[in-house]
Amino acid sequence: MGKLTPEADRPALDAVTELAREAVRPPTPEQIERGLRSLRARLAAADVRGRTRRQLWLGTAVVLALVAGLWAAPGLRSRWSGAQPAVALDRIEGGSLLDGGYLSESGHTGIRLFFNEGSSFALTPGARGRLRELSRDGARFGLEEGAASFQITPNAARRWSVEAGPFLVTVKGTVFKVSWDPASERFELVLRRGHVVVDGPVAGGGIPLRAGQRLVIVLRSAQILISEDAAADESAAAPAPATPPPPAASSPRRAATRAVAIASGPPAPGRASEPRRWSELLAAGRWDEILAEADRDGTDAVLKTAGSEDLLALADAARYRRRIELARAALLAQRRRFPGSPRALDALFLLGRVEELSAGGAARALAVYDDYLARAPQGAYAAEALGRKMILMNGLDGPAQARAVAGQYLLRFPGGSYAAAARALAHGP
Amino acid sequence: MPTRRSNAPLSLVIGGAARASDGDLAAGLVAGEEWAISESWRRFAPMVLMTAERVLGSKSEAEDVAQEVFCRVFQRAKTLRRFESFRSFVYSFAVRLLRAELRRRKRRRWLSFFGASPPDAVDLRSADLESRDLLRRFKVLLDRLGPRDRLVFVLRSMDEMTVDEIAEAMNLSSSTVKRAMTHASDRLARWVDADPELAAMAKGRPWGS
Numbered sequence: 187m188g189k190l191t192p193e194a195d196r197p198a199l200d201a202v203t204e205l206a207r208e209a210v211r212p213p214t215p216e217q218i219e220r221g222l223r224s225l226r227a228r229l230a231a232a233d234v235r236g237r238t239r240r241q242l243w244l245g246t247a248v249v250l251a252l253v254a255g256l257w258a259a260p261g262l263r264s265r266w267s268g269a270q271p272a273v274a275l276d277r278i279e280g281g282s283l284l285d286g287g288y289l290s291e292s293g294h295t296g297i298r299l300f301f302n303e304g305s306s307f308a309l310t311p312g313a314r315g316r317l318r319e320l321s322r323d324g325a326r327f328g329l330e331e332g333a334a335s336f337q338i339t340p341n342a343a344r345r346w347s348v349e350a351g352p353f354l355v356t357v358k359g360t361v362f363k364v365s366w367d368p369a370s371e372r373f374e375l376v377l378r379r380g381h382v383v384v385d386g387p388v389a390g391g392g393i394p395l396r397a398g399q400r401l402v403i404v405l406r407s408a409q410i411l412i413s414e415d416a417a418a419d420e421s422a423a424a425p426a427p428a429t430p431p432p433p434a435a436s437s438p439r440r441a442a443t444r445a446v447a448i449a450s451g452p453p454a455p456g457r458a459s460e461p462r463r464w465s466e467l468l469a470a471g472r473w474d475e476i477l478a479e480a481d482r483d484g485t486d487a488v489l490k491t492a493g494s495e496d497l498l499a500l501a502d503a504a505r506y507r508r509r510i511e512l513a514r515a516a517l518l519a520q521r522r523r524f525p526g527s528p529r530a531l532d533a534l535f536l537l538g539r540v541e542e543l544s545a546g547g548a549a550r551a552l553a554v555y556d557d558y559l560a561r562a563p564q565g566a567y568a569a570e571a572l573g574r575k576m577i578l579m580n581g582l583d584g585p586a587q588a589r590a591v592a593g594q595y596l597l598r599f600p601g602g603s604y605a606a607a608a609r610a611l612a613h614g615p
Numbered sequence: 616m617p618t619r620r621s622n623a624p625l626s627l628v629i630g631g632a633a634r635a636s637d638g639d640l641a642a643g644l645v646a647g648e649e650w651a652i653s654e655s656w657r658r659f660a661p662m663v664l665m666t667a668e669r670v671l672g673s674k675s676e677a678e679d680v681a682q683e684v685f686c687r688v689f690q691r692a693k694t695l696r697r698f699e700s701f702r703s704f705v706y707s708f709a710v711r712l713l714r715a716e717l718r719r720r721k722r723r724r725w726l727s728f729f730g731a732s733p734p735d736a737v738d739l740r741s742a743d744l745e746s747r748d749l750l751r752r753f754k755v756l757l758d759r760l761g762p763r764d765r766l767v768f769v770l771r772s773m774d775e776m777t778v779d780e781i782a783e784a785m786n787l788s789s790s791t792v793k794r795a796m797t798h799a800s801d802r803l804a805r806w807v808d809a810d811p812e813l814a815a816m817a818k819g820r821p822w823g824s
Contacts, residue, residue: 196800196804196807198804198807198808198813198814199800199803199804199807199808202749202750202753202807202813203753203772203773205746205749205750205753206669206750206753206754206773207669207772207773209746209750210665210668210669210773212661212665213660213661213664213665217664218656218657218660218661221656221660221664221678221681221682222653222656222657222660224678224682225652225656225682225685225686226652228682228686229652229686229689285719286676316675318679328675330675468751469751469754470755470758471751471752471754471755471758502748506748506752535744536744539744567744570744570745603745603746
């Protein structure tokens with residue numbers, strides 16, 4: 187990026203603006219095609235609405251008479267319009283609909299949406315979602331995080347869809363449960379009745395599912411698992427998932443297995459943790475509020491009861507405000523309480539970053555990065571862990587020692603964030 | 616067998632759509648040709664999606680805006696006078712909608728004093744940790760700018776549009792765009808410098824590629 191103005195010298199702003207520019211990646215061909223499908227569905231619905239409007243204008247007198255007649259005779263009204271009534275949201279329980287279709291949970295019992303033609307959605311406690319579109323032919327729901335059950339009244343003319351992360355579930359009449367965990371990039375669908383088609387990355391043009399099947403996709407490892415197990419019925423109806431995700435063992439597509447755990451995020455053992463929405467405060471830059479809330483509730487209690495996502499948000503907020511001890515404690519609690527989860531591994535890497543911030547913590551950080559790389563050689567932070575290790579070794583042991591790590595880094599991550607540094611080290615004196 | 620001639624100014628098969636000029640696309644849309652809808656989306660949606668994500672800081676909201684932009688573009692294609700300026704036509708819809716969305720958000724923030732604020736999270740999962748931290752802090756600063764200044768700043772410094780292009784898309788004078796840009800960048804630079812951690816992080820990225 188060039189300078190913002192010719193006379194301005196703002197290196198920090200220039201650097202962060204450039205970073206923000208580069209952080210937005212071009213959409214993938216799959217995303218473009220998915221968007222085109224949504225657009226076509228929307229245009230088709232708008233076309234129907236437009237035609238209806240024109241017909242209404244042409245036959246205003248007739249329609250008025252008909253409407254009057256229908257209101258006068260409810261039995262007749264239902265026979266004339268009942269064939270295809272417009273889908274409308276009937277009521278919401280456990281929360282409210284905010285601007286933009288966002289759903290806000292009022293308690294900790296989840297949110298339930300009921301539609302006039304009999305369909306219903308049920309979000310498990312803590313799940314986040316949006317009613318992205320409601321048309322006369324159905325609804326488009328976006329599940330941002332957590333799990334939700336859907337009961338869709340069969341009707342061939344309707345269009346219902348659920349977007350969970352990058353996945354699109356196209357629905358006719360069915361009962362199913364979807365969960366999406368953005369942290370572990372894990373999608374899961376349990377189909378109780380009917381059929382659906384799941385489209386999205388690694389789905390290879392759409393995966394049709396039939397009743398009793400369970401689909402698990404782990405994006406990070408491009409793992410697809412379809413199982414047929416009797417437990418699906420009970421699981422689909424269960425209000426909240428309860429077990430951690432399965433180990434990332436390689437499984438062939440469409441392999442039949444006896445049991446696959448359902449998970450939208452590892453829960454607190456022993457008791458249901460109350461979601462505090464700290465990740466939202468974190469995204470809004472309200473770090474001090476997170477810390478104040480934690481202090482008010484007692485950090486010891488928070489560390490014992492907060493959910494996995496909240497703990498990570500607390501650790502970030504504490505790190506930003508240089509409350510090193512609290513950041514470390516939150517990350518250790520994450521590892522202790524949610525062992526085996528992807529966030530536990532993330533927490534290990536983040537512990538390294540926290541150690542780097544503490545006085546004389548370079549050696550400890552180095553040990554943590556080594557531990558992380560041993561446990562997660564292909565992990566989400568593998569490149570960074572190796573990069574940080576290289577930097578720390580350069581500082582602690584000198585360039586000669588760091589050079590070997592630099593070579594290793596360039597071999598594995600030639601386009602990584604630390605590639606320039608690695609090259610400088612590798613080709614240095 | 617005689618072939619039926621289309622009334623459209625230009626008729627292309629889908630395979631050749633990628634070679635159609637912007638003007639051909641606009642003509643195809645006006646003529647109601649199916650291929651023109653797909654090709655318009657495939658050609659311009661990436662640009663709209665990326666701009667919207669930079670402005671709004673949210674991928675899912677960017678997708679919603681892009682859908683709305685193209686619905687309006689298709690509905691209003693017949694009002695386009697110069698087919699060859701179809702790209703600007705799309706962009707002007709995007710900019711108008713983004714400005715409206717930023718205004719709506721600002722109102723919503725005011726209203727959130729009285730009720731729950733909807734989530735406004737940034738999708739930064741693809742960024743590395745240091746970048747994520749930086750961007751999170753930077754987004755908070757961008758949120759402090761007014762809708763007009765924010766939009767001008769993003770279009771100029773991230774989308775690299777010229778002052779004249781921004782002025783045309785936002786229906787402002789060039790001098791107003793320049794003033795907004797100066798105002799936005801002055802304030803942002805001051806805020807970045809006032810946040811010692813952000814300034815240090817931004818300046819101290821010599822290890823970045």
